[in-house]
Amino acid sequence: MASVAVYPGSFDPVTNGHIDIIERSAQVFNKVIVAVLHNRNKDPLFSIEERVLMLQHSVADIPNVEIDSFNGLLIDYVRNKNAKTIIRGLRAVSDFEYEMQAASINRKLDPEIETFFMMTNNQYSYLSSSIVKEVAKYEANVDGLVPEYVARSLYEKYGPFSTT
Incomplete structure (x- = not known):
């Protein structure tokens, strides 16, 4: 039986922390479906x-990762995809209470x-989509925080980044 896992999230935008979880999950499961939630x-x-x-641009080199989107209850989506595992990334203890519920x-x-909880790599423990948007909104450089394609997309939304 092939193991299929779903990694749901809003990914607004996808960060290098998300990519870390996706890459590591792809080493554990036969197939990982990254599902963008309409929240x-x-x-x-x-x-x-x-x-x-x-997301497609960011994980194009990982063959067992599929990108999709969904509305509604996550559990219904997971069932529909014949998956048996939900992947959730944890950055810090503060994430745990919500994720446990x-x-x-x-x-x-x-x-x-x-539900399969995976701790993010320590180098990304501070990183969130909200923080990335805040940094980009003030035209600061987001290199190292998000994949290159995402940085360009943020540039299109907010304008050029400074080099500092």
Whole structure:
């Protein structure tokens, strides 16, 4: 049986921390579906289509990773994709409480689907999409925070970055 895992998120935008989780997950699972969530509670900078495209460019060299998007309950999407695992990245202890609640409700909704928590690489523990957008909004350089294609996309939204 092939192991299929879903890594959901808003990815607005995808960061090098997300890429770290994707690359490492792809070494553990036969197939990783990175699923961009349409979250009605957020006002994203990038459209779903833009986020999917940024992810496709960022992981094009990883053959067992598929990029998709979805609306609705994550557990329904995971079932629909015949996956048995949800991947969640943790940066710090502060992420754990929310992620534990989400994993618990998902387990209640479908006890056969497991949540796989993965700690991000320490070099990305401070990194979030919100921080990247804040840095980019003030036209600071985002090199090293996001893949090159994403940096160009941020440039198109906010304008040129300084070299400092």
